[in-house]
Amino acid sequence: MKSLKKLAVTSMACAALLGFAATSHAAYQLSDEVKDATPALLQASQIGVKTNVNKDLANLPDKDAILVLSFGTTFQDSRAKTIEATVDAIKAAHPGVKVVTAFTSHIIIDRIKANEGLDIPTPxxxxxxxxAEGYTRIAMTSLDIIPGMEYTYKDAVYNLHKNDFKKMTFGTPLMYWQGQEGQDDDITATMQALSTQFPKMGKKDAVLIMAHGTPHPANAYYAVMQDRLNELGLSNALIFSVEGWPHLDTVIPQLKAKGIKNVTLMPLMMVAGDHANNDMAGDEPDSFKSILEQEGFKVDAYIHGLGENAAVQKLFVEKADQAWEALQAK
Structure with a gap:
């Protein structure tokens, strides 16, 4: 769009009007030709890493923290290998910085409290x-896969609480940028990272990647993922979802058309929780594994969350770094 251009340096004009600044992968800036931008138009142009500066708190000392936001899971083993391992990697990249984890699922928080006695906070x-502890500057980072409903919740938290602090930043999920206008291609990077856990495949083998799915328009990201897999020469890796599109019955005809006989199921989810263990790989007749076996395929299941993948962890650390760098920017 002619009214938008890539923001490569901090925009002092927008910072003065809106209280935000940006790094090279943070946002877009309205064209200089726009002379009478309203606050709503300026806010709409904030795409990517968001930054808010509350000038009324400018005299407070800098005391910084990182807040890591995740949906959460009640599966303790997977939680340790995925969420906690990724948070540990973020901590290792920021020694001496306070790093706090919060879950967005209130149901999961209540169940963990009841069953494990752990108090995990909401954002x-x-x-x-x-x-209350005197922290004045917060970098929020998300362990979401795409900018769907869960990420929208976290974005709402940012918007509702950003002026409680001297400065607050909010980073992007694992897949956000698609390589447009010189930005990073998060989709390709994530598909490359995901492919490190693929089994060796012959012409009759395929990997079915189970995403969650969402009624949010961000469900369209799955089509972009499939496009990137094809571009990477991984056309025998197919995306389907539990609650969105494409469905399993969307990809089964594609498997048969390709002459596929052997299928490996794996989740495109941060953790290997209920969806991975039951919907995907359970023994019930309506599980995806059972349905595929009924269709004549030999099925294996890779029951590991994305958070166990070291290459994916690295990408999440980079996302946290971007939020942190925006917090430190002058």
């Missing part, structure tokens, strides 16, 4: 506690 409670 709102985590921010309240950080403020």
């Amino acid at each position: 709102e409670k985590a921010l309240e506690q950080l403020k």
